[in-house]
Structures are given as C-alpha cells and as structure tokens.
Amino acid sequence: MVRRAVRFLVLALIISLAGAARAQAPEVTNPESIQIGLSTDRVIITSDFAGADLTIFGALDNSDPLVTRQGRYDVIVVLEGPARPIVVRKKTRVLGMWINTHSETFVNVPVSYSVATTRAMQDITNPGNFRQMALGAENINITPMNRDGDPATLVEFTAALRERKKATGLYSERIGGVQFLSQSLFRATLHLAPNVPVGTHRARAFLFKNGVFIKENSAQLAILKAGFEQRVFRTAQTHSFLYGLFAVGLAFVTGWVGRFIFRKD
C-alpha cells in the first residue's frame, strides 16, 4: 500500500517536471497542429445530383505568426473514396477491330480521390516526400493482384488506371482549392464528381511548414443515395426477383395506359 503511494508520487513529480519544461521552451517542441471539421458527416445524392463542391473548414493551432506572414504554411486536403478491386483492360487491334485483349486486376483502388492544395504540389515539398507519404493521385498505393507480373506492364496499367480515373473526374486536383481565411483558419473546396461512388469517404488534411510535413488530421464523410434512389438500389440487390416482376408490371401498365391516353383513332 505504502509502496504504491510512493510510486504514484514519483510519477506525479515526473509529469509536473515535464510540464514545466514544456512551458519554458514552447518553440522547441514545435506544437503546430491542424484540425478539420465537416459541416455535415453525410452527403445525400438526390435525383437531380450532377456533381457538387464540398467545403471543409479547418484551423491551425499554435501557428507561428512569422511563418504565416511569409506564407510558408501549406495545407493539402484529400477526400478519398472507399477502396475497391478494379480491372483495367486494354484494347488492341485484332482483325481490324479494337478488342479487349489484356487485363490487370488491382485490389485496393480508391474509387475517388480528390485533392485541394494551397499551391501547386511541386511547390509545397519535393516529390520524394509525397511518394513516401503516398500523397497525391500519382503516389497512392495501388496493389496489383498478380504481384509477380511483368513490372513494365504493371507500370503501364497503373498509369492507365490513373489516367482513366482523371478522365472521368473521379481523380481530381484543385490547386488553390485551399485558402487561408485568417491567420489560422482555412477553407478547402473539393469537387464531388457526378458519378461519385457511395460509401464512406475519408477527408484528410496535411500541414506542411517550410516544405516539411508537420501534422495530419482526418474526418469521415458518408456519401449516400437519397431515400428513393437508395430504396430502388437496395431492392434491386436484395429482392431482385420482385424488382424484376415490378419492372415488368410497370411496363405492362405503361403500355396499356399509354394506349388509352394517346390513342388517335
């Protein structure tokens, strides 16, 4: 009993000492941090959804006013969709026709990946750092299912995968999409493509100071279909036979009713 009390005392002493040391030298411990907040934790895709801009607000804590004034703080905000397996197919010419002949499967491809930055990526830090952090559409980890495949082919198909994702607007980059509103407050505007996949997306914010990565923070965002769309989709998946029956019934009724409404004779 006594021994435990002593140990507790020692522990308390160490903690208070550490606290005193931190209070004495704040600039040494480099305590900047980054926070982000989403105005909503879910985005609903309604029947008139044609893409949207998502705004994320964030703040820097304990920012150095001098560094801020020189504009040496940089923020990158990423909205990453759920990872899914994807097949990339390549067409070649066979008997004059363009036919899918080669394919490569990747196991964990983020369905969407949109980036907003304060400046062009290459001006924030060097490409090596981004590669190490797997940050940016060019650097995300994409794992092939067949790891022993020909490296040149894998490089080709990985590049094609990124290119196709960019072409369909699912991978996007917005330079200047992050703006500082005050010394510590910033706003990131990210693009949600019209074909944005439903699921749990992750918003991540990265803070850089003088080209050095400082801190990261993240938040979850659920993208859902609205009530009707969701119900149709669910029914088609879970009660597919009844769904098919209903589709046929609808066709019968439409064809039959249309005959009365539009009959010209």
Add this chain to the structure above:
Amino acid sequence: MGIYLPIAEMSVNVAVLLAMGAAVGFLSGMFGVGGGFLITPLLIFYNIPPAIAVATGANQVVASSISGALSHFKKGTIDFKLGTMLLLGGIVGSTVGVWVFALLRSIGQLDLFISLLYVALLGTVGGMMLVESIRAIQRARGGTPHSLRRPGQHNWIHRLPLKMRFRASKLFVSVIPVIALGAIIGFLASIMGVGGGFIMVPALIYLLKVPTNVVVGTSLFQIVFTAAYTTIVHATTNQTVDIVLAFLLMIGGVAGAQYGAKAGQRLRGEQLRALLALLVLAVALRLAYDLFVRPASLYSLTSISGI
C-alpha cells in the same frame, strides 16, 4: 433537367431520354417494330453501360409491344398455340442468353459481343430488307402483283419429324423449327435487349409459311412474354435493370408510337420497308465504326463488385 439513375449510378438528362424514347416510339409505331434494336444502341451511344442498356432495353420492349399485342388479341389475329411453342423456345434461349451474358461480362468481352451481334444481324437484315423493298418498288412500278406467301411450295423444314397442327395458322409443321426459332429470338433478346420482331416476322413468313394476317400478332405475343421473362432473369442474375431509365423510355415510347402509327398509314408498305432498312443499316454502320476506329482511350476500367 438532370435525373440520377439509381442502378446505372449516373446523372442523365430527362429531356434527352424522353426525346429518345419518343423518337424510337414514333419509328416503332410507324414501322410496326418493337424498337429495342434502336433503344439499346442509342443508350450505349449515350454512355449508359451496355449491360444496363441491354437489360433496360428488354424492359422497354415489354411496354412498347404490349399495346400492339392487345390490339391483335382483340382482333383475334394471334395464333396462341404457335405463340406458346415459340415462347417455350424463347424461355430456353433467354435463360442460356442471360448465362452467356454474365459469363462474357466477367471476362470483359460483353461490349464487344453485343456490338458484333448488332453489326452482323442489323447489317444482314437491313441489307436483305433493302434489296427486297427496292425490288418490290420496281415491281410496283412495273405493275406485276406479288404475293409473299407461296402455298404448296415445300422446303426442308416440312420434312422434319414431330409434326403439330396449328389451326389458326392453317399449318401442319414440325415443332423443332418453331422452338428453335423461339430460342434464337430469346437468346438475342437477352443479349441484345431487342424484341426480335425484325427476325421473327420474316422467319415466320418465309420459313414456316405462316399466313401474314397472324404473323405480327403471334410475333408480338411471343415478344411480350419473352421480353418480360428476360427482364426478370436479368434483374435476378445481373441486377442491371434500371427502372427509372426504363420508365422514362417507356413514357416517351408509348406516346411516340401512337403518332408514328398514324404517320405510317400514309406511306406505302415497300417504301416503309426501304426506310426501315436504311435506318437499320445506319445503326449497324455506327456500331461498326466504333469497332473499327481506334478508340479515344485504349484502356477501360471495370469495378469488380459493382457495375
């Protein structure tokens, strides 16, 4: 105005889809065809995934054929026994077709197969129809009457076993070619999203020698039920029927069809057939163009779990 398609998972323009349905409906009313062979390629040109275009096309065919089938039912110009035999074949063909569809989709060759089938079939049928209708136009100018049916003339089909009597058609013919024809139509319905009237009607007239007055009614009867069956099987196996898309096409379609039928009455039969032939050939050429011209991107992505 945009609308989000829950199964295709994309935003499309409502006006474009209604107009597409109405235009195809107008043509189908004018020519007396189901219009599936136009709807499916048009949806593919509009960037709807082919798998969804085909299954939804089959659903739309039900709506566009039911009206015609009903009016033939009232007039009593359906041979139910022949129609039921064709339907039996259709169900077998459609089941096989949906299975082949799922298989081709998993190996990434579905789009190619759909295009090839369309080019081959529409090219052949369109070409034959064009030649036939031009001859008919020339004959009409020359003034020689011509009958489509040549009774008394027998071909190899009439030597097959398992003969069955079809009273309404005044036919005594083997069920083998009937069921085989139904199966081919069912197969095409499930892979191409067509009703198959453009193959069924000439086959009934020229191969089985069915009297022309019951041909269209019987063909429509079989098409309605084969397409309905195909829709249900696609919905169950592949989950590719987009009901919102189908409904928009149906509304445009049934409206357009009634006006098209009116317009069709003003044109002569052979002129109508020549126009239809040109239309069919145009669709075939457009699809062939996509097959033979280097695509903008050689690569395509397919998500494995979803569509």
